Amino acid sequence: MTKINLTDLNFEQLEKEITFLNEPLYRAEQIFTSVHKKNVKSINEITAIPASLKEKLGRNYFILNLINAKITDSANSVTRKFLFETDSADSGQKNFIESVLISEKGRETVCISTQSGCNVGCEFCATGKMGFKKNLSVSEIISQIYEVKKLSGKNPSNIVYMGMGEPFLNYDNMLNSLKILTHPSGFGLSSKRITVSTVGFMGKIKKFADDLTSPENSSIKNVKLALSLHSTNNGFREKIIPTSAKNTLQEIYKEISYFYQKTKNKVTYEYIYFEDLNDTDNDVKRIARLLRMVPSNLNIIPFHKIDFELQKPLDAFNNKQDTKKLLSNKKLFDFIDKLKNEKVIVNLRSSSGSDINAACGQLSVDQQRIQNSL
Numbered sequence: 473m474t475k476i477n478l479t480d481l482n483f484e485q486l487e488k489e490i491t492f493l494n495e496p497l498y499r500a501e502q503i504f505t506s507v508h509k510k511n512v513k514s515i516n517e518i519t520a521i522p523a524s525l526k527e528k529l530g531r532n533y534f535i536l537n538l539i540n541a542k543i544t545d546s547a548n549s550v551t552r553k554f555l556f557e558t559d560s561a562d563s564g565q566k567n568f569i570e571s572v573l574i575s576e577k578g579r580e581t582v583c584i585s586t587q588s589g590c591n592v593g594c595e596f597c598a599t600g601k602m603g604f605k606k607n608l609s610v611s612e613i614i615s616q617i618y619e620v621k622k623l624s625g626k627n628p629s630n631i632v633y634m635g636m637g638e639p640f641l642n643y644d645n646m647l648n649s650l651k652i653l654t655h656p657s658g659f660g661l662s663s664k665r666i667t668v669s670t671v672g673f674m675g676k677i678k679k680f681a682d683d684l685t686s687p688e689n690s691s692i693k694n695v696k697l698a699l700s701l702h703s704t705n706n707g708f709r710e711k712i713i714p715t716s717a718k719n720t721l722q723e724i725y726k727e728i729s730y731f732y733q734k735t736k737n738k739v740t741y742e743y744i745y746f747e748d749l750n751d752t753d754n755d756v757k758r759i760a761r762l763l764r765m766v767p768s769n770l771n772i773i774p775f776h777k778i779d780f781e782l783q784k785p786l787d788a789f790n791n792k793q794d795t796k797k798l799l800s801n802k803k804l805f806d807f808i809d810k811l812k813n814e815k816v817i818v819n820l821r822s823s824s825g826s827d828i829n830a831a832c833g834q835l836s837v838d839q840q841r842i843q844n845s846l
């Protein structure tokens with residue numbers, strides 16, 4: 473019989489296992505708290521249960537640990553990047569993922585991955601360029617937070633699903649990870665402090681809204697949604713986000729509207745700034761119209777250089793990109809002013825971490841090179 477990873481189980485699933493083992497139900501809470509609040513590394517470390525139960529569990533269950541491969545610090549000490557090796561027991565093949573800790577404005581935000589690599593292939597994204605390796609298990613998703621907490625000594629205050637991979641293409645594991653992180657006996661984080669980001673897939677945003685508002689999922693009801701928008705023009709968006717050809721803005725907007733009507737959770741739009749490509753007056757008008765649709769805000773993100781060749785129309789940006797220059801770019805601030813004049817709530821995101829390839833769009837691992845260097 474294949475052993476079950478205890479870290480993969482949400483509370484209800486763990487209760488079923490405990491029932492199956494003919495143990496009293498309160499044992500489920502003791503084990504769940506040990507794994508997700510105390511972050512024990514093995515069944516033997518669960519002090520709340522007797523030795524006989526540890527032995528019983530040890531026969532059919534285990535606790536997965538991510539292997540920390542490398543930590544890199546940004547020069548300004550705001551951002552730390554963590555490289556993890558995922559458990560290779562299932563496939564016999566090593567896979568690597570990255571997570572980022574941003575310590576800023578009194579917050580400890582952990583940006584986590586849901587996949588190793590990604591097959592969406594966004595033109596501006598290093599993860600997309602490395603191709604798809606695997607979907608992360610529930611435990612591989614949440615263990616990033618537990619490991620970052622342990623390695624940094626910082627208590628995560630906010631979680632963003634904006635690392636490697638598209639969360640909505642690993643939907644069930646993403647949803648289960650949210651349930652564990654917000655369970656009062658688990659990690660216990662308020663769902664208001666969690667944001668899940670997607671490029672948008674038809675049916676998935678609607679399903680997410682339904683799942684957040686389902687009565688048995690009350691702990692996750694306030695999870696926020698971020699849409700990687702980057703353009704309000706279907707033609708340009710298709711060039712930089714290939715899957716948007718089948719997931720048009722009109723369809724995505726309908727689902728965003730449904731999401732807000734159902735959850736009443738504000739929506740964030742992420743918008744990488746590409747000078748002269750997505751900053752025209754028509755863009756301003758379309759963005760303003762979109763942001764009037766439901767309560768929302770726009771995060772403008774500087775484009776961060778990646779170590780891959782880019783196709784048109786983004787090819788020029790990788791060569792001339794200089795974050796410091798960009799942040800003093802008059803055109804960018806004119807664009808922001810025009811949006812503000814249209815009453816758009818707009819934030820310019822910092823480029824912290826770009827010096828260690830930890831900023832938005834830069835996460836990527838060369839698996840072969842890492843394996844050779846470890």
Ligand code: SF4
Pocket residue numbers: 590591592593594597598599600601635636637638671700
């Ligand atoms: S931006 Fe997100 S969806 Fe697009 S390639 Fe990168 S990780 Fe995948």
